[in-house]
Amino acid sequence: MKNSISLIAIISLLIFISLPTPSLSQRCNKNDENVLFQIKKSLGNPYLLASWQTTLDCCQWYLVKCNKTTGRIIELTIFSGNISGQIPPEVGNLPYLQTLVFRKLTNLTGQIPSTITKLTHLTMLRLSWTNLSGPVPSFLSQLTNLNFLDLSFNNLTGSVPPELAKLTKLGALHLDRNKLTGTIPESFGTFTENVPDLYLSHNQLTGDIPKSLGYLNFTVIDFSRNQLTGDFSMFFGINKTIQIADFSRNSFQFDLSDVVFPASLTSLDLNHNKVFGSLPETLTGLSLQYLNVSYNRLCDLQTFENTSYFHNRCLCGSPLPACA
Protein backbone atom coordinates (compact mmCIF):
# COMPACT_ATOMS: atom_id res chain seq x y z
CA MET A 1 0.00 0.00 0.00
CA LYS A 2 2.72 2.41 1.03
CA ASN A 3 4.69 1.58 -2.12
CA SER A 4 1.79 2.19 -4.50
CA ILE A 5 1.09 5.56 -2.87
CA SER A 6 4.66 6.68 -3.37
CA LEU A 7 4.57 5.36 -6.96
CA ILE A 8 1.48 7.49 -7.66
CA ALA A 9 3.23 10.43 -6.04
CA ILE A 10 6.30 9.98 -8.25
CA ILE A 11 4.19 9.61 -11.41
CA SER A 12 2.15 12.72 -10.67
CA LEU A 13 5.37 14.62 -9.93
CA LEU A 14 6.76 13.54 -13.32
CA ILE A 15 3.58 14.67 -15.10
CA PHE A 16 3.74 17.97 -13.21
CA ILE A 17 7.39 18.57 -14.16
CA SER A 18 6.83 17.72 -17.84
CA LEU A 19 3.95 20.23 -18.21
CA PRO A 20 4.90 23.24 -20.34
CA THR A 21 5.73 26.16 -18.03
CA PRO A 22 3.24 28.76 -19.49
CA SER A 23 0.30 26.85 -18.01
CA LEU A 24 1.87 27.25 -14.55
CA SER A 25 2.47 30.99 -14.70
CA GLN A 26 0.47 33.94 -15.94
CA ARG A 27 1.42 35.17 -19.38
CA CYS A 28 2.75 38.65 -19.86
CA ASN A 29 0.23 41.47 -19.49
CA LYS A 30 -0.77 42.92 -22.90
CA ASN A 31 -0.59 46.56 -21.80
CA ASP A 32 2.93 46.06 -20.48
CA GLU A 33 3.93 44.28 -23.70
CA ASN A 34 2.68 47.26 -25.74
CA VAL A 35 4.60 49.71 -23.55
CA LEU A 36 7.79 47.64 -23.98
CA PHE A 37 7.33 47.75 -27.77
CA GLN A 38 6.99 51.55 -27.55
CA ILE A 39 10.19 51.68 -25.48
CA LYS A 40 12.02 49.49 -28.00
CA LYS A 41 10.88 51.72 -30.87
CA SER A 42 11.77 54.90 -28.99
CA LEU A 43 15.31 53.54 -28.46
CA GLY A 44 15.62 52.86 -32.22
CA ASN A 45 15.07 49.06 -32.14
CA PRO A 46 18.58 48.37 -30.81
CA TYR A 47 20.23 44.97 -31.19
CA LEU A 48 20.26 44.66 -27.37
CA LEU A 49 16.45 44.29 -27.46
CA ALA A 50 16.34 41.80 -30.35
CA SER A 51 14.58 39.22 -28.15
CA TRP A 52 11.62 41.57 -27.72
CA GLN A 53 9.38 39.87 -30.33
CA THR A 54 5.66 38.99 -30.41
CA THR A 55 6.62 35.36 -31.01
CA LEU A 56 7.94 35.13 -27.44
CA ASP A 57 5.91 35.78 -24.29
CA CYS A 58 7.22 39.09 -22.95
CA CYS A 59 7.93 37.52 -19.55
CA GLN A 60 10.68 35.57 -21.40
CA TRP A 61 12.29 38.65 -22.95
CA TYR A 62 15.87 39.64 -22.21
CA LEU A 63 16.34 42.43 -19.59
CA VAL A 64 12.82 42.28 -18.15
CA LYS A 65 11.26 40.36 -15.28
CA CYS A 66 7.59 39.59 -14.65
CA ASN A 67 5.61 38.81 -11.56
CA LYS A 68 4.81 35.14 -12.13
CA THR A 69 1.33 35.47 -10.61
CA THR A 70 0.12 38.62 -12.33
CA GLY A 71 2.19 38.70 -15.53
CA ARG A 72 3.02 42.35 -14.86
CA ILE A 73 6.52 43.68 -15.62
CA ILE A 74 8.34 44.38 -12.33
CA GLU A 75 11.93 44.85 -13.53
CA LEU A 76 13.48 46.62 -16.51
CA THR A 77 17.28 46.57 -16.58
CA ILE A 78 18.89 48.00 -19.70
CA PHE A 79 22.68 47.98 -19.57
CA SER A 80 25.86 47.84 -21.64
CA GLY A 81 24.36 48.20 -25.08
CA ASN A 82 24.80 50.34 -28.15
CA ILE A 83 21.81 52.54 -27.39
CA SER A 84 21.47 56.14 -28.47
CA GLY A 85 18.78 58.61 -27.49
CA GLN A 86 16.90 59.51 -24.36
CA ILE A 87 15.13 57.56 -21.64
CA PRO A 88 11.72 56.87 -23.23
CA PRO A 89 9.00 58.69 -21.24
CA GLU A 90 6.87 55.54 -21.77
CA VAL A 91 8.76 53.81 -18.92
CA GLY A 92 6.25 55.63 -16.70
CA ASN A 93 3.52 53.41 -18.17
CA LEU A 94 4.80 50.20 -16.55
CA PRO A 95 2.81 50.74 -13.33
CA TYR A 96 4.09 47.69 -11.43
CA LEU A 97 7.78 48.36 -11.99
CA GLN A 98 9.89 47.88 -8.85
CA THR A 99 13.35 48.06 -10.43
CA LEU A 100 14.37 50.42 -13.23
CA VAL A 101 17.96 50.43 -14.48
CA PHE A 102 19.68 52.22 -17.37
CA ARG A 103 23.40 51.60 -16.90
CA LYS A 104 26.65 51.85 -18.89
CA LEU A 105 25.07 53.45 -21.93
CA THR A 106 27.51 56.10 -23.23
CA ASN A 107 25.08 57.47 -25.78
CA LEU A 108 22.07 57.81 -23.50
CA THR A 109 21.51 61.57 -23.22
CA GLY A 110 18.84 64.07 -22.20
CA GLN A 111 17.16 64.52 -18.84
CA ILE A 112 15.46 62.22 -16.36
CA PRO A 113 11.79 62.12 -17.50
CA SER A 114 9.10 63.21 -15.04
CA THR A 115 6.88 60.30 -16.11
CA ILE A 116 9.01 58.23 -13.70
CA THR A 117 6.93 59.69 -10.85
CA LYS A 118 4.06 57.42 -11.94
CA LEU A 119 6.10 54.39 -10.85
CA THR A 120 4.92 54.37 -7.24
CA HIS A 121 6.10 50.79 -6.60
CA LEU A 122 9.69 51.59 -7.53
CA THR A 123 12.19 50.46 -4.88
CA MET A 124 15.34 50.69 -6.99
CA LEU A 125 16.20 53.40 -9.52
CA ARG A 126 19.64 53.22 -11.07
CA LEU A 127 20.56 55.57 -13.94
CA SER A 128 24.33 55.48 -13.96
CA TRP A 129 27.35 55.55 -16.30
CA THR A 130 25.33 57.34 -18.96
CA ASN A 131 25.48 60.85 -20.40
CA LEU A 132 22.29 62.10 -18.77
CA SER A 133 22.35 65.84 -18.11
CA GLY A 134 20.13 68.44 -16.46
CA PRO A 135 19.24 68.50 -12.77
CA VAL A 136 18.74 65.83 -10.14
CA PRO A 137 14.96 66.29 -10.25
CA SER A 138 13.21 67.10 -6.98
CA PHE A 139 10.21 65.11 -8.26
CA LEU A 140 12.14 61.93 -7.39
CA SER A 141 11.03 62.59 -3.80
CA GLN A 142 7.56 61.38 -4.89
CA LEU A 143 8.94 57.84 -5.26
CA THR A 144 8.48 57.17 -1.57
CA ASN A 145 9.17 53.42 -1.78
CA LEU A 146 12.71 53.90 -3.08
CA ASN A 147 15.36 52.19 -1.00
CA PHE A 148 18.17 52.58 -3.55
CA LEU A 149 18.73 55.66 -5.72
CA ASP A 150 21.83 55.73 -7.91
CA LEU A 151 22.44 58.60 -10.37
CA SER A 152 26.24 58.34 -10.29
CA PHE A 153 28.60 58.81 -13.27
CA ASN A 154 26.45 61.16 -15.33
CA ASN A 155 26.59 64.78 -16.43
CA LEU A 156 24.01 66.06 -13.94
CA THR A 157 24.25 69.71 -12.90
CA GLY A 158 22.55 72.02 -10.40
CA SER A 159 22.21 71.41 -6.69
CA VAL A 160 21.26 68.46 -4.49
CA PRO A 161 17.46 68.74 -3.97
CA PRO A 162 16.53 69.03 -0.26
CA GLU A 163 13.29 67.14 -1.02
CA LEU A 164 15.22 63.84 -1.27
CA ALA A 165 15.13 63.72 2.56
CA LYS A 166 11.44 62.78 2.17
CA LEU A 167 12.55 59.35 0.93
CA THR A 168 12.15 57.68 4.31
CA LYS A 169 13.03 54.16 3.09
CA LEU A 170 16.26 55.16 1.37
CA GLY A 171 19.21 52.90 2.26
CA ALA A 172 21.72 54.43 -0.16
CA LEU A 173 21.96 57.62 -2.21
CA HIS A 174 24.58 57.76 -4.96
CA LEU A 175 24.97 61.17 -6.61
CA ASP A 176 28.74 60.85 -7.00
CA ARG A 177 30.66 61.64 -10.21
CA ASN A 178 28.43 64.37 -11.59
CA LYS A 179 28.83 68.15 -11.81
CA LEU A 180 26.66 69.11 -8.87
CA THR A 181 27.13 72.50 -7.23
CA GLY A 182 25.77 74.27 -4.16
CA THR A 183 25.67 73.05 -0.60
CA ILE A 184 24.61 69.83 1.13
CA PRO A 185 20.95 70.35 2.16
CA GLU A 186 20.13 71.04 5.81
CA SER A 187 17.23 68.59 5.37
CA PHE A 188 19.70 65.68 5.15
CA GLY A 189 19.69 65.76 8.94
CA THR A 190 15.99 64.85 8.97
CA PHE A 191 15.90 61.41 7.33
CA THR A 192 13.50 59.26 9.34
CA GLU A 193 13.16 55.45 9.46
CA ASN A 194 16.34 54.83 7.42
CA VAL A 195 19.53 56.87 7.40
CA PRO A 196 20.98 56.34 3.91
CA ASP A 197 24.62 55.83 3.01
CA LEU A 198 25.57 59.10 1.27
CA TYR A 199 27.84 59.09 -1.77
CA LEU A 200 28.37 62.66 -3.02
CA SER A 201 32.01 62.44 -4.11
CA HIS A 202 33.54 63.91 -7.30
CA ASN A 203 31.22 66.89 -7.63
CA GLN A 204 31.69 70.63 -7.07
CA LEU A 205 29.83 70.97 -3.79
CA THR A 206 30.75 73.95 -1.62
CA GLY A 207 30.09 75.38 1.82
CA ASP A 208 30.02 73.86 5.28
CA ILE A 209 28.29 70.56 6.10
CA PRO A 210 25.05 71.46 7.94
CA LYS A 211 25.24 70.77 11.69
CA SER A 212 21.88 68.97 11.38
CA LEU A 213 23.63 65.91 9.90
CA GLY A 214 25.04 65.31 13.36
CA TYR A 215 21.56 64.48 14.66
CA LEU A 216 21.61 61.17 12.77
CA ASN A 217 23.70 57.98 12.86
CA PHE A 218 25.21 57.57 9.42
CA THR A 219 27.07 54.38 8.45
CA VAL A 220 28.84 55.37 5.23
CA ILE A 221 29.75 58.92 4.16
CA ASP A 222 31.73 59.67 1.00
CA PHE A 223 32.09 63.41 0.42
CA SER A 224 35.55 63.19 -1.18
CA ARG A 225 36.67 65.42 -4.05
CA ASN A 226 34.42 68.42 -3.59
CA GLN A 227 35.15 71.94 -2.32
CA LEU A 228 33.59 71.54 1.11
CA THR A 229 34.79 73.73 3.97
CA GLY A 230 34.62 73.92 7.75
CA ASP A 231 34.19 70.95 9.99
CA PHE A 232 33.09 67.30 9.61
CA SER A 233 33.25 66.34 13.28
CA MET A 234 29.42 66.15 13.59
CA PHE A 235 29.60 62.59 12.20
CA PHE A 236 31.69 61.43 15.15
CA GLY A 237 31.27 61.12 18.92
CA ILE A 238 31.27 58.31 21.45
CA ASN A 239 27.69 57.14 20.68
CA LYS A 240 27.84 57.29 16.88
CA THR A 241 27.81 54.24 14.62
CA ILE A 242 29.69 55.49 11.54
CA GLN A 243 31.89 52.88 9.85
CA ILE A 244 33.35 54.39 6.68
CA ALA A 245 34.10 58.08 6.22
CA ASP A 246 35.88 59.69 3.28
CA PHE A 247 36.36 63.47 3.36
CA SER A 248 39.52 63.53 1.23
CA ARG A 249 40.38 66.29 -1.24
CA ASN A 250 38.21 69.09 0.07
CA SER A 251 38.99 72.28 2.00
CA PHE A 252 38.02 71.21 5.49
CA GLN A 253 39.82 73.33 8.07
CA PHE A 254 39.36 72.67 11.78
CA ASP A 255 41.10 71.36 14.89
CA LEU A 256 40.90 67.55 15.00
CA SER A 257 42.43 67.23 18.49
CA ASP A 258 39.22 66.84 20.52
CA VAL A 259 37.18 64.73 18.08
CA VAL A 260 36.07 61.43 19.65
CA PHE A 261 36.12 58.60 17.12
CA PRO A 262 33.56 55.84 17.87
CA ALA A 263 34.45 52.14 18.10
CA SER A 264 32.38 51.43 14.96
CA LEU A 265 34.84 53.29 12.69
CA THR A 266 36.80 51.04 10.29
CA SER A 267 37.96 53.47 7.59
CA LEU A 268 38.81 57.17 7.73
CA ASP A 269 40.28 59.20 4.89
CA LEU A 270 40.84 62.92 5.19
CA ASN A 271 43.87 63.36 2.92
CA HIS A 272 44.34 66.71 1.15
CA ASN A 273 42.54 69.11 3.48
CA LYS A 274 43.67 71.78 5.93
CA VAL A 275 42.90 69.91 9.12
CA PHE A 276 45.13 70.93 12.05
CA GLY A 277 45.80 70.03 15.67
CA SER A 278 46.86 66.56 16.72
CA LEU A 279 45.56 63.06 16.06
CA PRO A 280 43.13 62.22 18.88
CA GLU A 281 44.05 59.32 21.15
CA THR A 282 40.70 57.59 20.41
CA LEU A 283 42.12 56.77 16.95
CA THR A 284 44.78 54.40 18.30
CA GLY A 285 42.27 52.34 20.30
CA LEU A 286 40.26 51.44 17.17
CA SER A 287 40.61 48.46 14.86
CA LEU A 288 40.92 50.70 11.81
CA GLN A 289 41.44 48.98 8.47
CA TYR A 290 42.28 52.21 6.71
CA LEU A 291 43.50 55.60 7.84
CA ASN A 292 44.81 58.42 5.69
CA VAL A 293 45.45 61.87 7.11
CA SER A 294 48.24 62.79 4.69
CA TYR A 295 48.49 66.29 3.18
CA ASN A 296 47.02 68.19 6.10
CA ARG A 297 48.42 70.41 8.85
CA LEU A 298 48.46 67.87 11.65
CA CYS A 299 51.01 67.42 14.42
CA ASP A 300 51.76 64.48 16.76
CA LEU A 301 52.09 61.04 15.30
CA GLN A 302 50.82 57.65 16.37
CA THR A 303 51.74 54.21 15.05
CA PHE A 304 50.35 53.86 11.54
CA GLU A 305 52.04 53.36 8.17
CA ASN A 306 54.07 56.39 7.13
CA THR A 307 52.07 56.98 3.91
CA SER A 308 49.03 57.59 6.08
CA TYR A 309 50.82 60.57 7.56
CA PHE A 310 53.20 62.17 5.12
CA HIS A 311 52.90 65.79 4.08
CA ASN A 312 51.63 67.26 7.30
CA ARG A 313 52.92 70.45 8.81
CA CYS A 314 54.88 69.07 11.73
CA LEU A 315 54.70 65.29 11.69
CA CYS A 316 58.21 63.89 11.64
CA GLY A 317 60.32 61.11 13.08
CA SER A 318 60.04 57.36 12.47
CA PRO A 319 58.37 56.08 10.33
CA LEU A 320 58.55 59.50 8.60
CA PRO A 321 61.83 61.30 7.87
CA ALA A 322 63.77 62.50 10.92
CA CYS A 323 62.75 65.81 12.44
CA ALA A 324 64.78 68.76 11.19
Ligand SMILES: *[C@@H]1O[C@H](CO)[C@@H](O)[C@H](O)[C@H]1NC(C)=O
Ligand atom coordinates in the same frame (compact mmCIF):
# COMPACT_ATOMS: atom_id res chain seq x y z
C1 LIG B 1 3.25 39.19 -7.45
O1 LIG B 1 1.92 39.63 -7.33
C2 LIG B 1 1.22 39.03 -6.25
C3 LIG B 1 -0.22 39.47 -6.33
O2 LIG B 1 -0.33 40.86 -6.42
C4 LIG B 1 1.90 39.46 -4.95
O3 LIG B 1 1.24 38.86 -3.86
C5 LIG B 1 3.35 39.02 -4.98
O4 LIG B 1 4.03 39.49 -3.81
C6 LIG B 1 4.05 39.57 -6.21
N1 LIG B 1 5.40 39.05 -6.30
C7 LIG B 1 6.45 39.81 -6.55
C8 LIG B 1 7.76 39.10 -6.65
O5 LIG B 1 6.37 41.01 -6.70
Ligand SMILES: *[C@@H]1O[C@H](CO)[C@@H](O)[C@H](O)[C@H]1NC(C)=O
Ligand atom coordinates in the same frame (compact mmCIF):
# COMPACT_ATOMS: atom_id res chain seq x y z
C1 LIG C 1 26.66 51.50 -32.47
O1 LIG C 1 25.66 51.64 -33.46
C2 LIG C 1 26.02 52.55 -34.49
C3 LIG C 1 24.84 52.78 -35.40
O2 LIG C 1 24.02 51.67 -35.45
C4 LIG C 1 27.23 51.99 -35.23
O3 LIG C 1 27.63 52.92 -36.22
C5 LIG C 1 28.36 51.81 -34.23
O4 LIG C 1 29.46 51.20 -34.85
C6 LIG C 1 27.94 50.93 -33.07
N1 LIG C 1 28.96 50.98 -32.03
C7 LIG C 1 29.37 49.87 -31.34
C8 LIG C 1 30.42 50.08 -30.30
O5 LIG C 1 28.91 48.77 -31.57
Ligand SMILES: *[C@@H]1O[C@H](CO)[C@@H](O)[C@H](O)[C@H]1NC(C)=O
Ligand atom coordinates in the same frame (compact mmCIF):
# COMPACT_ATOMS: atom_id res chain seq x y z
C1 LIG D 1 27.86 56.08 -29.58
O1 LIG D 1 27.55 56.85 -30.72
C2 LIG D 1 28.66 57.06 -31.57
C3 LIG D 1 28.24 58.02 -32.68
O2 LIG D 1 27.05 57.60 -33.29
C4 LIG D 1 29.10 55.70 -32.13
O3 LIG D 1 30.22 55.87 -32.96
C5 LIG D 1 29.47 54.81 -30.97
O4 LIG D 1 29.81 53.52 -31.43
C6 LIG D 1 28.33 54.68 -29.98
N1 LIG D 1 28.83 53.91 -28.85
C7 LIG D 1 28.08 53.13 -28.08
C8 LIG D 1 28.75 52.29 -27.04
O5 LIG D 1 26.88 53.10 -28.17
Ligand SMILES: *[C@@H]1O[C@H](CO)[C@@H](O)[C@H](O)[C@H]1NC(C)=O
Ligand atom coordinates in the same frame (compact mmCIF):
# COMPACT_ATOMS: atom_id res chain seq x y z
C1 LIG E 1 29.73 60.86 -22.44
O1 LIG E 1 29.95 61.22 -23.76
C2 LIG E 1 31.30 61.59 -24.04
C3 LIG E 1 31.39 62.05 -25.47
O2 LIG E 1 30.29 62.82 -25.78
C4 LIG E 1 32.20 60.37 -23.79
O3 LIG E 1 33.55 60.72 -23.95
C5 LIG E 1 32.00 59.88 -22.37
O4 LIG E 1 32.72 58.70 -22.15
C6 LIG E 1 30.55 59.62 -22.08
N1 LIG E 1 30.41 59.31 -20.67
C7 LIG E 1 29.87 58.16 -20.23
C8 LIG E 1 29.83 57.96 -18.74
O5 LIG E 1 29.38 57.31 -20.95
Ligand SMILES: *[C@@H]1O[C@H](CO)[C@@H](O)[C@H](O)[C@H]1NC(C)=O
Ligand atom coordinates in the same frame (compact mmCIF):
# COMPACT_ATOMS: atom_id res chain seq x y z
C1 LIG F 1 29.39 65.07 -20.51
O1 LIG F 1 30.55 65.57 -19.90
C2 LIG F 1 31.74 65.29 -20.64
C3 LIG F 1 32.91 65.71 -19.83
O2 LIG F 1 32.77 67.01 -19.35
C4 LIG F 1 31.66 65.98 -21.98
O3 LIG F 1 32.81 65.66 -22.73
C5 LIG F 1 30.43 65.47 -22.72
O4 LIG F 1 30.29 66.16 -23.94
C6 LIG F 1 29.18 65.66 -21.90
N1 LIG F 1 28.13 64.98 -22.60
C7 LIG F 1 26.92 65.50 -22.76
C8 LIG F 1 25.96 64.66 -23.49
O5 LIG F 1 26.61 66.59 -22.33
Ligand SMILES: *[C@@H]1O[C@H](CO)[C@@H](O)[C@H](O)[C@H]1NC(C)=O
Ligand atom coordinates in the same frame (compact mmCIF):
# COMPACT_ATOMS: atom_id res chain seq x y z
C1 LIG G 1 23.26 56.13 17.42
O1 LIG G 1 23.27 54.76 17.71
C2 LIG G 1 23.70 54.47 19.04
C3 LIG G 1 23.83 52.97 19.19
O2 LIG G 1 22.74 52.31 18.65
C4 LIG G 1 22.70 55.09 20.03
O3 LIG G 1 23.16 54.85 21.34
C5 LIG G 1 22.63 56.59 19.79
O4 LIG G 1 21.67 57.17 20.60
C6 LIG G 1 22.31 56.89 18.32
N1 LIG G 1 22.45 58.31 18.11
C7 LIG G 1 21.62 59.01 17.38
C8 LIG G 1 21.97 60.43 17.20
O5 LIG G 1 20.61 58.54 16.89
Ligand SMILES: *[C@@H]1O[C@H](CO)[C@@H](O)[C@H](O)[C@H]1NC(C)=O
Ligand atom coordinates in the same frame (compact mmCIF):
# COMPACT_ATOMS: atom_id res chain seq x y z
C1 LIG H 1 26.14 58.41 25.14
O1 LIG H 1 25.19 57.48 25.62
C2 LIG H 1 25.20 57.33 27.02
C3 LIG H 1 24.26 56.20 27.41
O2 LIG H 1 23.11 56.23 26.62
C4 LIG H 1 24.81 58.69 27.65
O3 LIG H 1 24.85 58.57 29.08
C5 LIG H 1 25.80 59.76 27.22
O4 LIG H 1 25.37 61.02 27.68
C6 LIG H 1 25.90 59.81 25.69
N1 LIG H 1 26.98 60.69 25.32
C7 LIG H 1 26.88 61.59 24.35
C8 LIG H 1 28.09 62.42 24.11
O5 LIG H 1 25.88 61.73 23.66
Ligand SMILES: *[C@@H]1O[C@H](CO)[C@@H](O)[C@H](O)[C@H]1NC(C)=O
Ligand atom coordinates in the same frame (compact mmCIF):
# COMPACT_ATOMS: atom_id res chain seq x y z
C1 LIG I 1 47.04 58.48 1.43
O1 LIG I 1 46.70 59.43 0.46
C2 LIG I 1 47.79 59.91 -0.30
C3 LIG I 1 47.27 61.01 -1.22
O2 LIG I 1 46.20 60.58 -2.01
C4 LIG I 1 48.39 58.74 -1.07
O3 LIG I 1 49.50 59.19 -1.82
C5 LIG I 1 48.83 57.67 -0.08
O4 LIG I 1 49.31 56.53 -0.79
C6 LIG I 1 47.66 57.24 0.78
N1 LIG I 1 48.10 56.33 1.83
C7 LIG I 1 47.60 55.09 1.96
C8 LIG I 1 48.09 54.30 3.13
O5 LIG I 1 46.76 54.65 1.19
Ligand SMILES: *[C@@H]1O[C@H](CO)[C@@H](O)[C@H](O)[C@H]1NC(C)=O
Ligand atom coordinates in the same frame (compact mmCIF):
# COMPACT_ATOMS: atom_id res chain seq x y z
C1 LIG J 1 58.11 55.16 4.51
O1 LIG J 1 58.81 54.06 5.06
C2 LIG J 1 59.49 53.28 4.09
C3 LIG J 1 60.15 52.10 4.80
O2 LIG J 1 59.42 51.69 5.91
C4 LIG J 1 60.56 54.13 3.39
O3 LIG J 1 61.19 53.36 2.37
C5 LIG J 1 59.88 55.34 2.76
O4 LIG J 1 60.87 56.22 2.20
C6 LIG J 1 59.09 56.12 3.80
N1 LIG J 1 58.35 57.19 3.11
C7 LIG J 1 58.33 58.45 3.55
C8 LIG J 1 57.53 59.43 2.74
O5 LIG J 1 58.86 58.80 4.56
